[in-house]
Amino acid sequence: MNESLLRRLPKIDALLATPALAECGLPRSLCRTAARQELNVLRAGIRTGQVKQLPPEEELLDRILARADRACQPQLRRVINATGVVLHTNLGRAPLSPAALNAVVQAGAGYSNLEYDLESGTRGSRQAHVQNLLCTLTGAESALAVNNNAAAVFLMLSALAQGKGVAISRGELVEIGGSFRIPEILARSGAHLVEVGTTNKTRLTDYAAVLESGEAQVLLKVHPSNFHITGFTEQATLEELAVLARTHGVPLLCDLGSAAPDRLLRTAARQADAVCFSGDKLLGGPQAGLVVGRAPLLQAMRADPLARVVRIDKLSLAALEATLLAWQNGDGPRLPVPAMLGAAPVTLQGWARALADRLAGLGPCSVVPVQGEAGGGALPGTALPSWAVSLPLEPGLEVFLRRWEPPILGRIHKKRLLLDVRTLLPGDGEDIAAALAAWRERQP
Numbered sequence: 001m002n003e004s005l006l007r008r009l010p011k012i013d014a015l016l017a018t019p020a021l022a023e024c025g026l027p028r029s030l031c032r033t034a035a036r037q038e039l040n041v042l043r044a045g046i047r048t049g050q051v052k053q054l055p056p057e058e059e060l061l062d063r064i065l066a067r068a069d070r071a072c073q074p075q076l077r078r079v080i081n082a083t084g085v086v087l088h089t090n091l092g093r094a095p096l097s098p099a100a101l102n103a104v105v106q107a108g109a110g111y112s113n114l115e116y117d118l119e120s121g122t123r124g125s126r127q128a129h130v131q132n133l134l135c136t137l138t139g140a141e142s143a144l145a146v147n148n149n150a151a152a153v154f155l156m157l158s159a160l161a162q163g164k165g166v167a168i169s170r171g172e173l174v175e176i177g178g179s180f181r182i183p184e185i186l187a188r189s190g191a192h193l194v195e196v197g198t199t200n201k202t203r204l205t206d207y208a209a210v211l212e213s214g215e216a217q218v219l220l221k222v223h224p225s226n227f228h229i230t231g232f233t234e235q236a237t238l239e240e241l242a243v244l245a246r247t248h249g250v251p252l253l254c255d256l257g258s259a260a261p262d263r264l265l266r267t268a269a270r271q272a273d274a275v276c277f278s279g280d281k282l283l284g285g286p287q288a289g290l291v292v293g294r295a296p297l298l299q300a301m302r303a304d305p306l307a308r309v310v311r312i313d314k315l316s317l318a319a320l321e322a323t324l325l326a327w328q329n330g331d332g333p334r335l336p337v338p339a340m341l342g343a344a345p346v347t348l349q350g351w352a353r354a355l356a357d358r359l360a361g362l363g364p365c366s367v368v369p370v371q372g373e374a375g376g377g378a379l380p381g382t383a384l385p386s387w388a389v390s391l392p393l394e395p396g397l398e399v400f401l402r403r404w405e406p407p408i409l410g411r412i413h414k415k416r417l418l419l420d421v422r423t424l425l426p427g428d429g430e431d432i433a434a435a436l437a438a439w440r441e442r443q444p
């Protein structure tokens, strides 16, 4: 370690007193933080031996100013998703429709009848705005919207299964991204986990046994989401479980994860007593958790103190209502997510060709078929054939595009950078062309 370099690092107050920082017009506290962070970076570099001499003061001040400037800009930014993963959790999942965005603006810019009944002039419920839509779309008796589907599962178990044994197949004891593990959520909700069957095979008789022995008083079925077991497997269907639940007079709960208002969801809503799913997966709306089911169960969930903890906010509610309206009016398939998922390979090939033509003057590129995926735990194991523009992976290109404004995120495959066109939005092609032109210009 180079002690003398460390000792020669400038003092923060001396840096702040320079005209460059003192007169930059940015808040002093911001400059102080930026200076401290920049000095920390230098200090760490000296300790590891990567920094062998101090930069000139002018350069150090430039770096501090750049850092302070960045801190004044929003860090949450639009990016171009050229990964082909439609429901990319790290990239914000579902892009919203213009109608949903407009609803967010309307609800956010001023006041609204969020919890006010305009007919009676008295207090209303925020759930009223989406409840009928959810019931119409699923055929369920009652419905509830909460913050996200993880919250929906938690509320469902807390309100309906606290202190009870919940039978669940060992093949469905999954982790759904992050730290959302079904066994842990179940434990936190105050329910007892009653594992039935094996990882690959769970039969109806396995469930029946724990109901008959009195170990379990609730049945839970969880969509395994982002994983897929193949080979020697068997799981009891929701339909079979529904018959079993009726026979024993116990509730059947179902976490579908990802669902669009289609026949599958209507069937699930008819078979299970309560079904929950995400707002920002196949539904194509904002982050939300939707629960539909029998009225007494939904009433118990609404009455649970946790309902207030996990309530949906007004901006999400506005976007959700607009999204559900689109589905009700038959425009669901034209929402961004269903449209991207439904784009035909021949259409995607055309888009890829058009993008390649646009980039042709900027270096070698070709159009190739690729395997995409829905993402977000939707349609696991389902191939989503797509098309991409393929660029040779020149050193530094991936980083350059990732740091472009807006950042462009593709996929690296066999020394090629693939830009999958399925997830591109209007205007993205223009930005990609501008970025590549800038990259070419930088090259010797």
Ligand SMILES: *Cc1c(COP(=O)(O)O)cnc(C)c1O
Binding pocket: 148, 149, 150, 151, 153, 176, 180, 222, 223, 224, 225, 226, 255, 256, 257, 258, 277, 278, 279, 280, 288, 289, 376, 377
């Ligand atoms: C995605 C998913 C969840 C979590 O939903 P969020 O809306 O992300 O909270 C829970 N269960 C299943 C089966 C899922 O696929």
